Amino acid sequence: MLNAASLFARSGNEMRWEQVEPGVWKGTFGTPEDYSLLEASGAEPLEEGFLSLPDVEIPALHADITATVQDGKTYLSIPLEKKEQIYGLGLNFQSVFQRGKVLNLHVDHYGGRDDGRTHAPVPFYVSSRGYGILVNSARYLTVYAGSGIRKDSPHAEKAKDRNTDKSWTAQPYSDAVSILIPAEGVEVYLFAGPAPLDVVRRYNLLCGGGVLPPRWGLGFTQRTPTLYTSAQVEKEVDDFERYGYPLDFIGLEPGFGPEGIAASRGKEQNLEENPYLETVAKEIRDQYMAGEYLLVAPMFVGETSRKVVLPEGNWYDFYTGDYVGNGETITVSPGLERIPVFVKDGGIIPMMEAVLHAPRSGQKVNLEIRHYGKSDGACRLYDDDGETYDYEKGVCSWRNIKVKRQKNRKLKGSISKSESGKPDSVNKVTWVFMTEGNESSEL
Numbered sequence: 134m135l136n137a138a139s140l141f142a143r144s145g146n147e148m149r150w151e152q153v154e155p156g157v158w159k160g161t162f163g164t165p166e167d168y169s170l171l172e173a174s175g176a177e178p179l180e181e182g183f184l185s186l187p188d189v190e191i192p193a194l195h196a197d198i199t200a201t202v203q204d205g206k207t208y209l210s211i212p213l214e215k216k217e218q219i220y221g222l223g224l225n226f227q228s229v230f231q232r233g234k235v236l237n238l239h240v241d242h243y244g245g246r247d248d249g250r251t252h253a254p255v256p257f258y259v260s261s262r263g264y265g266i267l268v269n270s271a272r273y274l275t276v277y278a279g280s281g282i283r284k285d286s287p288h289a290e291k292a293k294d295r296n297t298d299k300s301w302t303a304q305p306y307s308d309a310v311s312i313l314i315p316a317e318g319v320e321v322y323l324f325a326g327p328a329p330l331d332v333v334r335r336y337n338l339l340c341g342g343g344v345l346p347p348r349w350g351l352g353f354t355q356r357t358p359t360l361y362t363s364a365q366v367e368k369e370v371d372d373f374e375r376y377g378y379p380l381d382f383i384g385l386e387p388g389f390g391p392e393g394i395a396a397s398r399g400k401e402q403n404l405e406e407n408p409y410l411e412t413v414a415k416e417i418r419d420q421y422m423a424g425e426y427l428l429v430a431p432m433f434v435g436e437t438s439r440k441v442v443l444p445e446g447n448w449y450d451f452y453t454g455d456y457v458g459n460g461e462t463i464t465v466s467p468g469l470e471r472i473p474v475f476v477k478d479g480g481i482i483p484m485m486e487a488v489l490h491a492p493r494s495g496q497k498v499n500l501e502i503r504h505y506g507k508s509d510g511a512c513r514l515y516d517d518d519g520e521t522y523d524y525e526k527g528v529c530s531w532r533n534i535k536v537k538r539q540k541n542r543k544l545k546g547s548i549s550k551s552e553s554g555k556p557d558s559v560n561k562v563t564w565v566f567m568t569e570g571n572e573s574s575e576l
Contacts, residue, residue, distance in 0.1 A: 148198055148321060150191065155183040156325040156335050158191050162200040163207055163318025169269045170256070171340075179342030186334060189325040192264040200319060207314040209321065211266055213279050215306065218261040220329070222276060223254035228418055231258060232279040233307075239273045249276065257336060258310075263326030265336055270314050277311040330425075347524055348517045349491045352381025359386040379489050417442050426480030426505075427451075430465070430473040438466040439473070447478040449505040454567025476567075478506030481534055481546075483514055494518040497560035502534060502546060505567050510536045514548070518556045530555035536566075544569060 148160030197212045213219075219231045223238065227247045236249030243251045256268040256276075268274060293300065324335045337343045355373065357366050366383055373380040420430040420441060428448065430441045445460040451474035457463055465473050476482065482503045485492075492498050496519070504510060514532045517524040533549040546564040551557035 146199060146201060147196070148200065150195055150323075152191070153322075154178055154180075154335070154339060156186060156189045156331070157183075157339055158195065158323045158325075160195065160198060160321040160323060161318070162209075162321075163202050163316075165318040165320045166270070166272075166316050168271055169320060170271050171269050173271060174340065176339075176341035178340075179338045182338040182342055183335070186331060187327065189327060192262075192323060192325055194264065195323055198321065198323075202317050205315070205317055207316055207319045209268070209312040209314060209319060211310045211312075213308050213310060214262065215308075216261075219258045219278060219310065220261075221255065221258035221265075222249065222278070223256075224251045226251070229421075230418065234276075234278045235280050236276040236278060237273065238276060256312075259329050259332050261329065263328055263332065265324035265329075265332035266310070267322040267324070267336065268312055268314065269320040269322060270316060272315050275313040277307075277309075277313075279307045279310060281307055281309065281311045345524065345529075347522070348515065348519050349381045352491060353379045354382055354384050355380055356384040356386060361385075374489065377489065381490050426477045427482070428475040428477070430475070432467065432469075432472065438464055440464050441473060441475070443475065444477075447506055448475045449478070449480075449568055450474075451476050451482075451505075454505055456568070476505040479508035479510035479536075480505045481510045481512045481536060483512075483534065491519045492558040494520050494556075496558060498558055499561045499563070500559050501563045501565060502548070503565045503567050504536045504544060504546060507544075507568060509538060509544075514559075516551075516556045516558055519558065528556065530557065532559070 146162065148162050150158050150160045153159045194212050198210070200207055200209045202208075213232070217232070220229050222231050222236055224243075225231075225247045226243060234247070236247075236254075238249045238254035238256055240252070240254060241250035256270065256274050257265065258278075259265045322339070324332045324339075326332050355369065357369055361369075366385070370380065370383060419433070419439075420428065423429055428441075428443070430439065432439060440462055441464075442462050443458045443460060447459050448457050449455060450457055452471060457475060467473050482505070484501045484503060485498045486501075488498070512534050514534055515529065516532070517529040521528075523529075530552045532551065534546070535548075536544055536546045539545050544566050546566075548559075548562055551559065
């Protein structure tokens with residue numbers, strides 16, 4: 134009896150490739166179904182967005198992506214290198230690392246295992262080598278993410294006796310992502326980088342460019358049980374305020390009655406993006422990047438110290454501004470009152486005074502803008518009225534924040550003026566240069 138791994142070992146056929154957007158190519162094999170994810174979404178690519186991305190050639194691996202059709206099913210194979218890691222494939226709860234897994238991409242209730250059966254499976258992944266793959270199929274897919282062994286692989290290991298050969302392993306090297314599509318053909322989109330974040334940008338632009346969230350959209354969320362009534366939801370909101378817990382909005386579980394309310398109350402600070410973390414030589418499952426400049430390494434129960442793997446570049450302690458390292462592994466003992474957080478050189482972190490929710494319409498708050506390291510930096514600060522959906526109509530503002538080194542070798546910060554007629558919740562601005570002497574100034 135043939136299994137999936139042996140079917141992938143059969144001789145494949147090359148895809149037919151055509152460029153559809155800058156840095157995006159569509160590969161076709163067999164007879165793809167008319168109904169697909171992109172067709173169902175109705176999204177139109179955001180053409181102008183591609184113009185800001187670097188020019189790239191089609192990734193070389195496209196020539197080695199193969200497929201074969203048997204018994205009405207398509208078996209797709211995408212090559213993997215030894216130290217390559219892949220991220221994505223939809224909502225996951227336990228790890229961002231997908232290599233070595235078998236995933237059944239199937240919309241389902243999360244059952245406690247990262248096996249693809251979650252609320253939001255997505256047939257798109259990003260490689261640490263700087264490319265991405267989208268399988269444009271609305272079918273349930275099975276993904277062997279570097280877990281299937283091909284007999285015809287140039288890296289196939291010789292047969293070994295598991296009882297006598299100590300070098301035998303139950304998980305030999307797999308050199309491909311193999312995907313089973315229950316249809317007689319498939320469309321595959323290949324996204325170039327050069328960096329993993331560029332891949333995500335191209336994917337986002339192909340799907341319409343994404344949606345700008347409101348200021349409160351990334352704040353603290355509380356979810357209530359399905360059977361809660363409107364009165365119970367309102368009481369939950371009141372209890373958060375009464376006990377002094379932060380709350381920005383209530384998430385209602387599927388099945389909640391139509392009489393329910395959605396309590397939307399701002400957010401503390403907007404994070405423009407939260408990209409896939411860049412790959413490192415070893416898999417790190419207990420630290421993550423929050424945006425481009427913040428590295429978070431939580432402590433866990435019973436720990437008094439932990440190791441932190443710093444990516445390439447100069448990194449600084451979030452709390453003190455002290456230099457901590459560059460591309461190395463450090464050990465930290467922060468105590469119970471601090472989560473280890475580190476900032477990349479040139480990082481600018483706007484911080485507002487502690488409140489229980491985002492500022493309401495017309496409310497002004499003081500802002501402390503921190504700069505870390507010795508390099509120039511720049512970022513944009515988003516603002517809206519904190520309550521309504523008027524930001525979708527353009528009633529929002531962006532302010533440019535910059536830090537530059539002056540002729541006297543000192544760093545100086547600036548923030549652009551608020552736009553006339555646009556929301557502006559910023560009151561007094563205090564600059565703190567965390568690394569260079571903790572100098573501060575006010576505007």
